[in-house]
Every structure is written in structure tokens, then in C-alpha cells.
Amino acid sequence: MKFETFEAANYNTILATALAGGTGPDVMMVRAYGGLENVATAGYLEELTTDSVPALADFAPSALDAERVRADGKLYAVPFASQTQLVIYNKAIFDANGLAEPQSWDELVALSQKLKDAGVIPFANGTATAWQNETVTFGLGSSLMGQDFYDALMAGEADFTDPRFTDALGAIAEVAAEYFPDGFIGLDYPSAQQLFASGMAGMFIGGSYEMAAFQGLNPDIELGVFAAPGKTADDAKLVGLYFDGGYAANAAGANKEASIKFLNYLASQEFGQAFANMLSNVSTVPGVTFDNALLAEVNDLNKSSIPYLMLAHFRYGEPSGSVLIQGEMQKLFSGETTPEAIGEALTTGLAAWYEPFQN
Amino acid sequence: MSAEATYYDRRGIMGTLGRDGLLQIILIANTIIMLAPIVIMVFSAFKTTPQIFQSPFAIPDFTHVGNFLKIWTQTNFLRYLLNSFVVTGASMVLILTLGTMAAYAIGRYQFTGSTFILMFFLAGLTLPLKLAIIPLFMLMRDLNILNNQLSLIFVYTAMGLPTTVFIMTGFIRTLPNELEDAARMDGASEARIMWSIMLPLVRPAMVIAAIQNVVPIWNDFFFPLVFIQNDDLKTLPQGLTTFMGEYTTDWGVLFSGLTLSAAPIILIYIVLSKQFIAGMTSGAVK
Amino acid sequence: MPKLRMTGRGLWITILIVPPLVFVALFIVYPIVSAFAYAFFDWQGLRRGEFVGLDNFWTVLFVEPYRSWTVNAFTHNIVVFFALMVLQNGLGFILAYALWRELPGARFHRVAVFLPVVLSTIIVAYLFKLFLHPLFGVVNISLKGIGLGWLAQPWLGQGSTALWSLIIAQAWHMVGFPTLVFLAGMQRIPGEILDAVRMETESEWVKITKVVWPLVAPSATIVFTLLFVGAFNWFELPYIMAGLDGSPYGSTDVLGLYFYRTAFGNVSSGQQDFGLGSALAVLIFIFIAAVASVITVRLRAREIQL
Numbered sequence: 001m002k003f004e005t006f007e008a009a010n011y012n013t014i015l016a017t018a019l020a021g022g023t024g025p026d027v028m029m030v031r032a033y034g035g036l037e038n039v040a041t042a043g044y045l046e047e048l049t050t051d052s053v054p055a056l057a058d059f060a061p062s063a064l065d066a067e068r069v070r071a072d073g074k075l076y077a078v079p080f081a082s083q084t085q086l087v088i089y090n091k092a093i094f095d096a097n098g099l100a101e102p103q104s105w106d107e108l109v110a111l112s113q114k115l116k117d118a119g120v121i122p123f124a125n126g127t128a129t130a131w132q133n134e135t136v137t138f139g140l141g142s143s144l145m146g147q148d149f150y151d152a153l154m155a156g157e158a159d160f161t162d163p164r165f166t167d168a169l170g171a172i173a174e175v176a177a178e179y180f181p182d183g184f185i186g187l188d189y190p191s192a193q194q195l196f197a198s199g200m201a202g203m204f205i206g207g208s209y210e211m212a213a214f215q216g217l218n219p220d221i222e223l224g225v226f227a228a229p230g231k232t233a234d235d236a237k238l239v240g241l242y243f244d245g246g247y248a249a250n251a252a253g254a255n256k257e258a259s260i261k262f263l264n265y266l267a268s269q270e271f272g273q274a275f276a277n278m279l280s281n282v283s284t285v286p287g288v289t290f291d292n293a294l295l296a297e298v299n300d301l302n303k304s305s306i307p308y309l310m311l312a313h314f315r316y317g318e319p320s321g322s323v324l325i326q327g328e329m330q331k332l333f334s335g336e337t338t339p340e341a342i343g344e345a346l347t348t349g350l351a352a353w354y355e356p357f358q359n
Numbered sequence: 360m361s362a363e364a365t366y367y368d369r370r371g372i373m374g375t376l377g378r379d380g381l382l383q384i385i386l387i388a389n390t391i392i393m394l395a396p397i398v399i400m401v402f403s404a405f406k407t408t409p410q411i412f413q414s415p416f417a418i419p420d421f422t423h424v425g426n427f428l429k430i431w432t433q434t435n436f437l438r439y440l441l442n443s444f445v446v447t448g449a450s451m452v453l454i455l456t457l458g459t460m461a462a463y464a465i466g467r468y469q470f471t472g473s474t475f476i477l478m479f480f481l482a483g484l485t486l487p488l489k490l491a492i493i494p495l496f497m498l499m500r501d502l503n504i505l506n507n508q509l510s511l512i513f514v515y516t517a518m519g520l521p522t523t524v525f526i527m528t529g530f531i532r533t534l535p536n537e538l539e540d541a542a543r544m545d546g547a548s549e550a551r552i553m554w555s556i557m558l559p560l561v562r563p564a565m566v567i568a569a570i571q572n573v574v575p576i577w578n579d580f581f582f583p584l585v586f587i588q589n590d591d592l593k594t595l596p597q598g599l600t601t602f603m604g605e606y607t608t609d610w611g612v613l614f615s616g617l618t619l620s621a622a623p624i625i626l627i628y629i630v631l632s633k634q635f636i637a638g639m640t641s642g643a644v645k
Numbered sequence: 646m647p648k649l650r651m652t653g654r655g656l657w658i659t660i661l662i663v664p665p666l667v668f669v670a671l672f673i674v675y676p677i678v679s680a681f682a683y684a685f686f687d688w689q690g691l692r693r694g695e696f697v698g699l700d701n702f703w704t705v706l707f708v709e710p711y712r713s714w715t716v717n718a719f720t721h722n723i724v725v726f727f728a729l730m731v732l733q734n735g736l737g738f739i740l741a742y743a744l745w746r747e748l749p750g751a752r753f754h755r756v757a758v759f760l761p762v763v764l765s766t767i768i769v770a771y772l773f774k775l776f777l778h779p780l781f782g783v784v785n786i787s788l789k790g791i792g793l794g795w796l797a798q799p800w801l802g803q804g805s806t807a808l809w810s811l812i813i814a815q816a817w818h819m820v821g822f823p824t825l826v827f828l829a830g831m832q833r834i835p836g837e838i839l840d841a842v843r844m845e846t847e848s849e850w851v852k853i854t855k856v857v858w859p860l861v862a863p864s865a866t867i868v869f870t871l872l873f874v875g876a877f878n879w880f881e882l883p884y885i886m887a888g889l890d891g892s893p894y895g896s897t898d899v900l901g902l903y904f905y906r907t908a909f910g911n912v913s914s915g916q917q918d919f920g921l922g923s924a925l926a927v928l929i930f931i932f933i934a935a936v937a938s939v940i941t942v943r944l945r946a947r948e949i950q951l
Binding site: 378379382383385386387389390392393394396397399400411412415416453457458460461463464465468470476479480482483486487488489490491492493494495497498500513514516517518520521524549550574577578580581585595596597599600603610613614617620621624625628629632635636639640642643 | 653654655657658661662664665666668669671672673674675676677679680683691736739740742743744746748749750751753754755756757758759760761762763764765766767768771772773775776781783786787817821822825826829849864867868871874878880881885901904905908909919922923926927929930933
Binding site: 127183186188195334 | 690692709710711774777778779780781785797798799800801802803804888890892894895916917
């Protein structure tokens with residue numbers, strides 16, 4: 001067996017190249033959602049069922065949905081990990097300032113102010129790198145938007161002009177203006193990571209994948225995580241959840257039987273456990289337990305979540321919801337637009353291909 | 360004023376000392392602007408990150424080479440450097456060999472279609488090849504050399520040929536026929552004539568053509584970005600992006616990485632500045 | 646020149662000419678011709694689909710959101726071209742004029758002004774990105790240090806300054822090129838002409854506009870054309886300094902980034918479309934070829950007339 005790894009940014013292009021050239025791997029990692037569709041609709045991937053991979057029956061439906069093609073509802077990959085958008089904080093800084101995880105938006109603001117007064121940058125985030133705007137928006141705003149908004153949006157009863165959505169954007173922009181670093185709109189992603197990992201900032205809004213990165217940058221850092229709160233302490237605290245990708249079999253592979261057998265192993269608890277232990281990622285395999293306390297906590301937080309909105313539902317056409325929200329949030333952060341205008345821009349922009357908005 | 364007086368001696372034509380004073384100030388100011396970023400880069404390479412933040416302009420302790428050691432021992436930098444040498448070297452050999460061959464044929468012999476062939480090469484001068492990256496990508500895939508340095512070497516060779524053929528043909532045409540004819544009388548073969556009589560004469564043009572091509576090839580980022588994914592195959596500019604992404608926390612290392620990347624070409628340029636300037640502007644100076 | 650007499654020599658010429666021709670044909674001519682062909686097809690990933698005529702062109706020019714993206718990027722390229730015309734070529738002319746006087750130290754100044762030109766764009770881009778860092782960059786630190794803290798900006802993070810930061814980095818990088826091309830042009834002006842002018846006028850301005858400028862016009866034609874082609878192919882510097890998205894909110898988006906993004910996709914949109922990408926490439930290509938030949942013809946005509 002030969003194993004090859006590639007850089008993330010070009011992965012889809014490389015994979016498509018190899019598959020189209022007939023030199024594709026037997027088993028491969030594929031992306032989820034829109035990223036999967038590119039490869040799967042071209043017919044390169046073997047369809048998976050609970051007959052061929054029985055363990056899939058126990059997977060969470062949302063995890064499996066991430067690896068389906070919408071048009072035929074068929075499943076093409078064994079999902080391997082979920083990622084969670086939330087707030088990561090520096091425990092030592094919180095302890096030194098006598099702070100606790102916030103239960104309401106006001107508490108979040110108050111504790112940010114306290115950090116600022118103490119000379120600590122409250123949030124390390126910067127928004128010069130486009131995609132960071134999306135993680136900031138949904139890592140901080142999912143609870144403010146709320147489950148009801150999400151359900152209504154999915155049911156076609158609401159669009160992005162909904163005040164639950166636009167009010168959340170407004171609240172995020174206010175926090176950013178006050179409690180992000182000076183000049184955060186010009187601060188790129190690596191610099192923001194650096195600010196947090198070096199202990200100059202108390203919190204970082206980002207994905208659960210950041211935890212390993214921070215521990216790599218600063219092995220002494222002690223991390224905590226919380227779901228950004230809603231308006232009041234009674235509102236459900238939601239994280240933004242998405243599935244990272246999956247393992248798929250090459251439909252034209254020479255060793256298809258062996259591939260399926262291998263996929264069965266990849267869907268097993270044994271593999272999921274090893275994956276979680278070694279890679280410090282939340283495995284999607286049901287029944288996996290987490291030695292890492294932080295990972296266990298993230299796994300708990302996942303029980304109260306809404307999908308990471310733009311990735312899960314709005315990356316199937318051009319313009320993608322991600323591209324739109326990233327640009328619009330950059331505008332909002334530099335005072336060039338309003339939350340209401342963003343709602344309009346998203347709704348009319350997505351109407352180009354998203355049918356529920358086309359009326 | 361003597362007949363040989365240079366233009367500079369006839370100062371009266373272009374105005375007074377006052378004007379020269381102003382021009383001198385412009386030049387000095389510009390040189391400061393040109394050199395300051397490079398000086399700050401080199402200085403910062405010898406500083407720790409806090410020193411860079413606190414006193415960016417201070418002269419560092421040049422014995423502090425910890426940043427460079429880190430690059431030497433902990434990164435793939437040497438590999439990128441070696442790859443750049445291999446790719447640039449192989450491309451230059453191909454460009455000069457093939458370019459001289461074509462120029463020699465066009466410039467030294469009369470045959471039907473020679474003008475057309477020269478035009479064919481010259482057409483390549485003006486075409487921005489970046490815009491053909493999609494077909495090039497597919498072509499490299501079909502040749503099975505994606506993620507292989509041959510893809511870079513081939514593209515660079517093709518890109519370098521038009522200017523080389525242009526420069527070399529012009530030069531070869533100016534060479535006298537006598538030596539060649541005499542050798543031909545003696546029964547020397549065409550290959551022998553080219554190799555031992557003509558080639559030594561075209562060396563100056565080869566130097567110009569080499570410099571004109573070596574800088575863009577050494578510095579290129581776009582084609583590796585599309586063709587090369589494997590970290591061990593990356594050239595310096597592309598490797599630099601990987602490296603800059605990994606060491607974002609350590610500005611001392613970042614600056615020493617930039618300094619090390621810039622050093623080879625800066626040093627060669629300082630030694631050969633005349634040839635560099637002549638070579639790199641030769642396409643634009645008529 | 647000896648006439649072709651023997652078949653042996655014909656074979657020899659063939660041996661000499663065919664390998665270089667193959668390289669140019671295979672890696673330059675064929676891809677460019679193919680780019681035109683690709684644009685007329687529908688593409689699924691790397692697989693060529695049906696012939697769709699002008700659909701791809703229609704989409705990038707007239708269908709939202711592509712229309713806005715195309716217009717936005719194109720506008721920025723035009724801004725970049727004119728800004729660099731002033732900052733790079735204009736300044737280059739002044740510097741060339743100053744260097745031409747052979748004042749003390751001219752040799753050193755000449756080497757200094759060309760030094761950035763030999764650097765890789767990637768090095769220049771990272772260097773300026775670090776200098777313009779909002780918190781730790783030397784620009785903002787210096788401004789704060791001399792009491793001008795209110796001038797400190799998130800240079801690359803706001804629409805009003807991001808593109809201009811890139812333009813200035815680019816001008817710093819390349820100003821030496823037009824400078825030395827103009828200088829070479831000036832150095833070729835015959836001394837007699839300058840003597841003759843001295844008889845007629847003492848005005849520096851008249852000399853520059855009526856004599857020096859027209860006589861370096863051939864250099865100007867080439868420098869303008871190269872700048873034009875370069876400005877509409879701009880990719881590396883914005884790619885490193887602003888990212889593939891032309892961040893923030895597309896305010897630094899240029900055709901090069903937009904074309905690459907459309908063809909090869911980026912992190913935030915799963916889509917990659919070789920058909921639309923090829924259509925963009927063809928349009929950019931035709932635009933560059935058309936304008937570059939107009940520039941050349943117009944400026945050439947002026948060269949003769951003067």
C-alpha cells in the first residue's frame with residue numbers, strides 16, 4: 001500500500017487530475033458538501049451503502065449527509081472528522097483575571113472589557129485573511145442566530161434579511177470593533193494565531209482544529225473552549241458544526257473489493273478511536289471516547305449545534321455563500337456596509353442559484 | 360572645450376549647479392528608498408523577534424546567527440535552494456543550446472522558410488504564457504510530468520527560446536564569413552565549423568541571453584504554484600511561501616529566510632551589475 | 646552567406662532547427678491555441694464536455710455574479726496601469742534624467758535603483774507585507790515612534806489603502822527597469838543635437854519636452870507596452886500580499902487572481918471551471934494584444950513624426 005499526502009489548498013485539483021488521468025488512488029480522502037460533489041458527480045467514486053459498509057448505519061445522519069450528493073441522495077464516503085466553530089480561550093489568562101465562561105452576550109462583553117482593562121487583547125482574531133471572516137461570524141454568532149432561524153432558513157420561510165441573522169452580525173461587529181486587536185482588519189490569520197498562542201490575547205474564535213495548532217506553537221498553553229453565548233443566559237448555546245471530509249473508494253479502482261474492506265475498517269470504532277487519540281480530532285465514528293479532556297468537551301458541545309451554515313448549505317453554486325459572507329463581513333468591519341445591507345446582498349446574491357430565494 | 364569632451368563636461372547646456380543639486384538630492388533620496396527595505400530585511404535577520412518589534416532600525420549584533428541556524432537545520436530551505444539550482448541550471452543549458460542551434464541555422468544559412476521560422480520564434484516573445492496555464496496544466500498531465508520538475512524546465516526553456524533566438528540571430532549575422540569559408544575549403548564538416556570556429560565567437564551574446572533569462576527563471580513562482588505540489592520538489596520562491604506559513608510566529612526567522620533567498624542573486628548582481636543591467640534591459644533597449 | 650547546396654547540409658539545418666521549434670510549438674503555441682479552443686466547451690472538472698459556443702464568454706461578461714467580478718477586477722487593473730505609469734515610468738524618467746548627468750556617485754545610484762529589480766516578486770511581496778503589518782510592521786511602529794500614531798493604518802485591511810499599498814510595493818520593485826531603459830535611450834542622443842538646442846533655448850523644460858523626450862520615444866514605446874502587459878498579467882504580488890480572494894472584499898482583486906480562482910478554485914468555493922477560466926484568459930489575451938498593438942502603432946507613428 002502506498003500512501004501520499006498533498007497540500008490542502010490544491011487537494012481537489014490534484015485528486016481530480018489523478019482520477020481523470022486514470023491514475024487515481026484506490027482509497028482516497030475527499031472533501032464534504034460541495035467539494036465532494038465535484039468529484040462524485042463525475043462518476044469517479046464508488047457508491048457506499050449499509051450493505052457494503054454496515055457500520056455506516058450507526059453514524060449520525062448529519063455526518064452522512066455531508067458525504068452525499070444532493071441530486072441522487074447517494075452516499076460516497078465514510079465521514080472521518082467533525083470540526084466545531086467556537087471560542088477557544090487561554091485558561092491561565094482567565095484565571096489570573098478571575099473570569100468564567102460567559103453565559104450571556106452581556107457577560108461576554110463584560111469579560112472582554114475586563115481583559116482590555118487588564119492590558120490583554122480580548123480576542124486575537126484578525127480579518128485580513130478572507131476565510132477568517134466566516135469562522136469569526138459563525139464561531140461567535142451561531143447562538144445569536146439561533147436554532148429557530150436555522151430551521152426557518154432551511155424550510156424556506158426565512159432568508160438572510162431576517163433580523164435574527166442581521167442583528168447577530170451587528171453584535172459581532174460591535175465586539176470586533178471594541179475587543180479585537182488594533183487594526184484587526186489588516187491582521188492576517190497567522191498573525192492572529194501568533195497573538196493567541198504567545199499569550200498576548202485571551203480568546204480566539206475559530207475551529208476546533210486550532211487547538212492542536214496552538215499547542216504546537218506553545219506546548220505550555222492551557223486551553224479551554226466554550227460555545228459563544230446567545231443574547232441571554234436562557235438562549236441555547238450553539239456551536240457551528242461541520243464535517244471535514246471522508247474516505248471514498250475509486251469506482252474504477254483495480255482492487256475494489258480490498259478498498260471496500262479497507263473502508264469498513266475506516267468506519268470501525270477501532271480506527272475512530274485511533275484517529276481521535278493520535279490526531280486530536282473529533283472522530284465521527286459513533287461510540288469513540290476521548291482521552292483528551294478538551295476533545296471530550298468539544299464533543300459534548302457538539303450535541304448542541306447548528307451546521308456551519310455557508311459550508312454546509314451554500315457552497316453548491318456561484319457565488320458561494322462563503323465568498324459572499326467573507327467579503328461582506330470585511331466591509332462591515334471597515335464600516336463600509338450595514339448588517340441589513342449584508343442580509344440583502346446575501347439573499348440576492350445566492351438567489352442566482354439557490355432556489356428558495358428565487359421569488 | 361575639446362572635441363572629445365563628454366556630454367557631462369558641457370554642463371552649461373543642461374542648466375546650473377542648482378539644478379544638479381536638486382537632481383543629486385532626488386538621486387540620494389531615491390537610493391535611500393531603494394536600499395532601506397533591503398537593509399532593514401538584512402538587519403532584522405540578525406535580531407530576535409522582540410528586537411525587531413522594539414527597534415526595527417537598530418544595527419544588530421551580526422554574530423547572532425541563531426535565525427540562520429534554525430533555517431539551516433529545521434527547514435527544507437536547502438532543498439528548495441538546491442531545486443532552484445537544478446531547475447534553473449537545466450533550463451539555462453537547454454535554452455542556450457537550443458537557442459544557439461536555432462539562431463545559428465537561421466543566421467548562418469539561407470534556406471526556404473528561415474524568415475518564417477524566425478517570425479515563429481519572435482511571436483513567442485510577446486505572448487503572456489500565464490494565460491495559457493490551463494492547457495499547459497492539461498499538457499503536463501498528459502505528458503505525465505505534473506509534480507515533476509521537468510514540467511518547469513520545459514516551460515522555462517520554451518519561454519526563454521524566443522529572446523535567445525532573437526538576440527543570438529542578430530549577433531550571429533554580424534559575424535564575418537571568412538573563417539567559416541576557409542574552414543569549409545579545408546573540408547571541415549558543418550558541425551565542426553559551428554563547434555570550433557563559430558561558437559567561441561558568440562559567447563558575448565550568450566552571456567547577454569543567459570542573464571536575461573536566468574533572473575526570471577530563478578524568481579518564477581507562478582508555474583511551480585500550478586505544477587508542483589510535493590514539498591521536496593519546490594523551488595525557492597514557492598518553498599518560501601510554505602516556509603513563511605510555518606514560521607509566522609518568529610519574525611527573526613522570517614527575515615533571515617527572506618535574506619537567504621535574496622542573497623544569492625543580490626551578491627551576483629553586485630559583482631556583475633553592469634552585465635545584469637545590460638542583460639535584463641536588452642529586450643527593451645534598441 | 647553560403648547557399649544551401651547539399652542534402653547533408655539540409656539535414657544539418659534540420660537537426661539544428663527542429664528541437665528548438667518543437668519546444669516552442671509544444672509549450673507555447675499549442676497551449677495558447679488550445680486556450681482559445683477550451684473556451685468554447687463546457688467543462689466538468691478536468692473533463693471536456695459539450696461544445697457550447699460563446700456561452701462561457703457570455704457568462705463572464707454579462708451574467709451575475711461573474712459580470713460584477715469581471716468589471717471589478719478589470720477596473721483595478723486599469724487603476725494599477727495608470728498608477729504605475731506615473732509612479733514607475735514617470736519616476737523612472739526623472740531618475741534616468743538625473744542619472745544621465747553623471748553627477749558624483751551616479752554609478753552607485755544606478756546600481757542601487759536596479760537592485761530591487763533582480764529580486765523575486767515573492768520576496769518583495771513578503772517584505773512589504775511584514776513592513777505593513779498593523780501591529781508589528783515597521784511602517785506603523787515608525788509612525789507611532791515619531792508621534793504620528795494617528796496615521797498608522799491597517800494598510801492591507803481596508804479598501805481605501807490596500808490596492809495602493811500593493812501598487813507602491815510594485816513601483817518600488819520595478820522602478821529601476823524603466824529608469825535604466827530611459828537612461829540607455831538618453832545616452833544615445835547625439836551631442837550635436839544637444840549643442841544645437843543650446844543655441845536656441847536656455848529653458849530646461851523646453852529641452853526635456855522638445856528634445857530629450859521625443860528622442861527617447863522608442864524606449865518609451867517599449868516601456869509602456871511592457872508595463873501594460875505586466876499590469877494586466879499582475880498576479881504574484883497581489884497573490885502574496887492580498888490573497889487569492891483579492892482581500893479585503895475584492896478591493897485588490899485583479900484579472901490575474903480572478904482568472905486563477907475561476908480556473909483552479911479556492912478554499913471558499915468548491916467550484917473550478919476551466920471553461921469560464923479559459924474564456925477569461927482569451928478575453929484578457931485579446932485585450933492585451935489589441936491595446937498593446939495600438940500603443941505600439943500610435944507611439945511608433947509619433948516617433949517618426951518627431
